[in-house]
Every structure is written in structure tokens, then in C-alpha cells.
Amino acid sequence: MSHQKIALTPEARSTALAQALIALETEFELRTEFPSEVLAEAERAIADFELPPIDRREIELVTIDPASSTDLDQAVHLSRSDDGYLVHYAIADVPGFVALGGNLDAETRLRGQTVYLPHRRISLHPEAIAEDAGSLLPNQDRSAYLWSFSLDASGELMHTALERAMVRSREKLSYTGVQASIDSGQAGQMLQLLREVGLKRIELERLRGGASLRIPSQDVECVEGTYQLVSDAPLPVEDWNAQISLMTGMAAAGIMLKAKVGLLRTMPAPAQKDIDIFRLQAQTLGATWAPEQPYGEFLRSLDLEDPRQLALMHHATSLFRGATYSAFDGELPQETVQAAIAAPYAHTTAPLRRLVDRFALLVCSYAATGQEVPAAVREVLPSLPELMNDSNRVVNKIERAAIDTVEAASLAHRLGERFSAVTLTGSTEENGNGKSGGILQLDSPAVTARYEGSVSPGTRVEVELLDADLDTRKVRFRILDS
Incomplete structure (x- = not known):
């Protein structure tokens, strides 16, 4: 069987791809420009x-993010106590x-x-805030909500304090750079403590x-005008750093539950039938x-x-369903x-990038100091779950489409080329086609x-590319007989 290959130069493919990606902004009705009154x-x-x-x-804070990030929400510092x-x-x-x-x-x-x-990137806030005045850039005096956590020797949280304070980040670090310095033994005490505390928090x-899904991320990178797909498992330092953010989110939830006002991120336990x-x-x-x-x-x-265990990790997504937001004021949610x-x-930890975090910070800052949460904040809370759930649905769709x-x-x-692959799902039954x-x-x-x-999931196979259509965004392969 012969195949007609599409003879596009890399430059032409890049141009066609760039146009297709830009078209997604219109297709999903994204707000790509800020109105003049908003910018003013x-x-x-x-x-x-x-x-x-x-x-x-x-406090010698540092930020740890992907190397290209400029909207820096968080800065961290760790030290030993008695x-x-x-x-x-x-x-x-x-x-x-x-x-x-x-x-x-x-x-x-x-x-x-x-x-x-x-x-x-289509920002939640104008770039003058997101990438400059509001971002925790290095060597700049910034205002921040400063959380202070006292942990015991096992990493368990013993005491929390929150204040609005002037801070100064000392350095903008990247995940890859921090991981390399830790692996080589070159990291300073603060980064060594990030690993130490992160591992203890993971054990807790x-x-x-x-539980957490460890599916390798599938990201798109632009390299010299050409877009490429990159799939990598998270670095260990990303997990350690995430534990600090998770601890903050848990502390924030505790503050809001005690005050009986706020907004939680909830998810039900997996149904027994899904576990079975x-x-x-x-x-x-x-x-x-x-x-x-x-x-x-x-x-x-x-x-x-x-390959078989990778396929199983993909199956595990069925156990992580139903995440939503729950606002409450007076009566605690079920x-x-x-x-x-x-x-x-x-x-709570990404207010530059997520609407809900700004309001969680406001509630926590009042409640943590024993102040009444203002009515102007409380009256917004009931509308936030729907706003965030709608936004998540759109973002999930456009990121998948991209x-x-x-x-x-x-x-x-x-078209017609052969590739090595592993099946993530499989069926011996006919589908609609x-x-x-x-x-x-x-x-x-x-x-x-x-x-x-017809092949079982987790099977290593050789496949042939049948179709790859930029207009429909469809890619299709067939299993070759072994």
C-alpha cells in the first residue's frame, strides 16, 4: 500500500501550526485583550x-519555578529550629x-x-501586575502574604502564622537547576532542607x-519557531516544592473552617465500584x-x-473524579x-494565576488575626465555585485541543511510517466504526x-500512522501484525 506524504517544509509546518493554535483562541472565545478601562x-x-x-x-526567600516563568506567585525559605x-x-x-x-x-x-x-500565555491579570509589580521577582521589594509554619521533627505542622509583609526574594531558581544542584551535592542548606522536609511531608x-497521579506530563515547547511535544515525569524537587504548597492549602482550609467562612477545594473518595x-x-x-x-x-x-504499569497509572484517573469548590459562610459544607x-x-498559593486564591487569601488574612471577614468579600464567595468550574472546563478543553x-x-x-508504542487502553470489541x-x-x-x-492495554506494539489531520486535530494509527 502506498501513502501520499504531505511535503511541507519545517517552516511551512510551523506557520500552519501557529495559525491553527491562534485559531483556538477564537474557537474557545478566550478573552485575549484587556479593556482599556481595566488597564487604566x-x-x-x-x-x-x-x-x-x-x-x-x-528572610532569604527564593522562588522555584519553570525556568521561563515570570509570573512568580510563591517564594520559600526553610531553616532548622530547636x-x-x-x-x-x-x-x-x-x-x-x-x-x-x-x-x-x-x-x-x-x-x-x-x-x-x-x-x-493569556494572563488572568494585566502583565504590569502579573509579570512585574505583583510578581515576586528577585531583588525587588514586594508585598506578600507571608505564611510562617513551625514543624516538628517529623514534618508535622505545629503552628501557623500569617501576616501581610514586605519581602525580598534573593534569587529566581528553576526546577532543573535546583534538582541538578541537589543531585550533585552542590546545594546549600536551604535547598537540602527543601528535600528533607518535602520527603517527610510525602511520608505524612x-x-x-x-494519593497522587504520576502520569508523565505532555507539554508543548516552541524551539526556534518549531513546536515540539515533550513528555517527562516530574522531577523530585517538584514534588518536594509541591508539598510546601499543599501544606499551605491545608493550613488555609483549617483557618477558614475554624472561622466558618471560606472556600474549599474538595473531591470525593473514589466509589467502591471504581476501586473494584x-x-x-x-x-x-x-x-x-x-x-x-x-x-x-x-x-x-x-x-x-x-509499559503495563504506565497503562495502569492512566487507568487510575477513574479514581480522581468530582473535584470542585465549596463555598460556605456560617454553616460548614457537607x-x-x-x-x-x-x-x-x-x-491559596497562586493568586496571580487563579481567581479563587485571591479570595482565599483575603479570608485567611482576616480570620487568622481574629478579624471579621468583610461583607464585600463574603458576598462574592457563593459565585466562585461556578466561575472556577466553568473556567476549568474551558481551559481543560483548549489545552487538550492545543x-x-x-x-x-x-x-x-x-503518514505510513512505523512507530513503537505502548497501548494505554485496549478492547477486543468493535467500536462505532x-x-x-x-x-x-x-x-x-x-x-x-x-x-x-485488538490488543490488551500495557502491550508494546508497532503501529502504522494512518491519519494526521491538522484541521480536525485527529491522529490515528493501526496495530501491525507481529
């Missing part, structure tokens, strides 16, 4: 902004720039969150029954799962280098726990796509 209000807020009188610039650890975590003072009821506040409610696309998460199905999938794929072992511990035991974290939790677009473009000139099939992941490039053929 943001500039006035920056000009009139006053740093808080509490000065904590002596009986454990002291952790300082500074969160960007976005509430100080956004007047409740103003034009900028209204615009952020329409946006919900920052959208990260391969070709651009295990003990309380928490997942156990059968584990058995089918040859994984050993002891009856008494919690699903979180089982997921931690999986080796993602093993559901207060985020099941994957195994504790009450609130989104990856599908890049996948199709990266393969459009390779009269053909059996499922989802697979190529070894290279990092593409996840549909295939035709």
Missing part, C-alpha cells in the same frame, strides 16, 4: 500601591492591586485563571491515606496489589518505565475533604492517540 485601573493601582509597614526582608523546622512561604499580594467591585475585579471573574498555550501524606474495577485492571496487567494496601500506596509503587490529599484543602493540534502537525508529514481499538502512547514523539486493532 491596573496602572492606577500600581502607582498608588504602598508597601506594608511590617518588614520581613531579612525541635524541627521553620518554613516561610510568601504569596504574591494580588489582593493589594485588585479593588473589590472594580473593573479589574470584574475582568478577572470573567477569565477565572491564566491560560497557558504553546504560543502564548502516605500515612494519612493521600481498578483492582481487576491491576490484576489483568500483572501488578501485585495486596488487599489491605490503600490505593494511594499502590500507585506510589508503580514503575512508570514498565463535604470538606479533598480525598486525594486526605485532608481539607484550599487553593496538544492535539501539535500532535497532528508534528506527524502530518509522516466497526473496528476495535483504544488509546496508545508513542515512544517518540510523545504522542497519545487512537489506534485500530
Whole structure:
């Protein structure tokens, strides 16, 4: 069988791809420009902004983010104490720039969150705030909500304090750079403590029954005008750093529950039928799962280098459903726990990028100091779950569409070629097209796509590319007979 390959130069493919990605902004009706009155209000807020009188610039904070990030929400510092650890975590003072009821506040409610696309970032806030005045850039005096955590020797949280203070980040670090310095033994004490505390917090998460999906990320990078797919498992330092953020979110939830006002991020425990199905999938794929072992511990035991266990990790997404937001004022919500974290939790640490965090910070800052949460804040809380859930749905769809677009473009000139892959799902039954099939992941490039053929999940296969259409964003393979 012969195949007609699409003879586009890399430059032409890049141009066609760039146009297709830009078209997604219109298709999903993204708000790509800020109205003039919003920009004017943001500039006035920056000009009139006053740093808080509490000065904590002596704390040697650093930020740890992807290397290209400029919207820096968090800065961290860790030190030893007599009986454990002291952790300082500074969160960007976005509430100080956004007047409740103003034009900028209204615009952020329409946006919900920052959208990260391969070709651009569409910010929640104007760049003058997101990348400059509100960002915890190094060697700049900034206002922040400064959390101070006292931990015991096991990493358990013993005491929490929160204040609005002036801070100064000493350095902008990257995940890859921090990981390399730790692995080589070159890291200073603060970064060594990040590892030490992070590992202890991970162990505490295990003990309380928490769980996490460790599916390798699939990201799109632009390299010299050409878009490429990259799939990498998270670095250990990302997990250690995430534990500081999770601890903050748990502390924030505790403050709001005690005050009986706030907004939680909740998720129900997986239904027993979903766990039973997942156990059968584990058995089918040859994984050993002891009856008494919690699903979180089982997921931690999986080796993602093993194709069958990678497929099983993808199946585990069925256990992480139903995440939402729950606002409350006076009467506590029926559901207060985020099941994957195994504790009450609130989104609090990314106010530059997520609408809900700004209001959680405001509630916590009043409640933590025994003050009444203002009515102007309380009256907004009931509307936030719907705003955030709607925003999440749109962002999930456009991010998936962007990856599908890049996948199709990266393969459009390779019709008929053969690839090595592993099946993530599989079926011996016919689908609506009269053909059996499922989802697979190529070894290279990092593409996840549909295939035709009858094969069990977790099987290493050789496949042929049948279709890669940039307009429809569809990629399709068929299993070759072994």
C-alpha cells in the first residue's frame, strides 16, 4: 500500500501550526485583550500601591519555578529550629492591586485563571501586575502574604502564622537547576532542607491515606519557531516544592473552617465500584496489589518505565473524579475533604494565576488575626465555585485541543511510517466504526492517540500512522501484525 506524504517544509509546518493554535483562541472565545478601562485601573493601582509597614526582608526567600516563568506567585525559605523546622512561604499580594467591585475585579471573574498555550500565555491579570509589580521577582521589594509554619521533627505542622509583609526574594531558581544542584551535592542548606522536609511531608501524606497521579506530563515547547511535544515525569524537587504548597492549602482550609467562612477545594473518595474495577485492571496487567494496601500506596509503587504499569497509572484517573469548590459562610459544607490529599484543602498559593486564591487569601488574612471577614468579600464567595468550574472546563478543553493540534502537525508529514508504542487502553470489541481499538502512547514523539486493532492495554506494539489531520486535530494509527 502506498501513502501520499504531505511535503511541507519545517517552516511551512510551523506557520500552519501557529495559525491553527491562534485559531483556538477564537474557537474557545478566550478573552485575549484587556479593556482599556481595566488597564487604566491596573496602572492606577500600581502607582498608588504602598508597601506594608511590617518588614520581613531579612528572610532569604527564593522562588522555584519553570525556568521561563515570570509570573512568580510563591517564594520559600526553610531553616532548622530547636525541635524541627521553620518554613516561610510568601504569596504574591494580588489582593493589594485588585479593588473589590472594580473593573479589574470584574475582568478577572470573567477569565477565572491564566491560560497557558504553546504560543502564548493569556494572563488572568494585566502583565504590569502579573509579570512585574505583583510578581515576586528577585531583588525587588514586594508585598506578600507571608505564611510562617513551625514543624516538628517529623514534618508535622505545629503552628501557623500569617501576616501581610514586605519581602525580598534573593534569587529566581528553576526546577532543573535546583534538582541538578541537589543531585550533585552542590546545594546549600536551604535547598537540602527543601528535600528533607518535602520527603517527610510525602511520608505524612502516605500515612494519612493521600494519593497522587504520576502520569508523565505532555507539554508543548516552541524551539526556534518549531513546536515540539515533550513528555517527562516530574522531577523530585517538584514534588518536594509541591508539598510546601499543599501544606499551605491545608493550613488555609483549617483557618477558614475554624472561622466558618471560606472556600474549599474538595473531591470525593473514589466509589467502591471504581476501586473494584481498578483492582481487576491491576490484576489483568500483572501488578501485585495486596488487599489491605490503600490505593494511594499502590500507585506510589508503580514503575512508570514498565509499559503495563504506565497503562495502569492512566487507568487510575477513574479514581480522581468530582473535584470542585465549596463555598460556605456560617454553616460548614457537607463535604470538606479533598480525598486525594486526605485532608481539607484550599487553593491559596497562586493568586496571580487563579481567581479563587485571591479570595482565599483575603479570608485567611482576616480570620487568622481574629478579624471579621468583610461583607464585600463574603458576598462574592457563593459565585466562585461556578466561575472556577466553568473556567476549568474551558481551559481543560483548549489545552487538550492545543496538544492535539501539535500532535497532528508534528506527524502530518509522516503518514505510513512505523512507530513503537505502548497501548494505554485496549478492547477486543468493535467500536462505532466497526473496528476495535483504544488509546496508545508513542515512544517518540510523545504522542497519545487512537489506534485500530485488538490488543490488551500495557502491550508494546508497532503501529502504522494512518491519519494526521491538522484541521480536525485527529491522529490515528493501526496495530501491525507481529
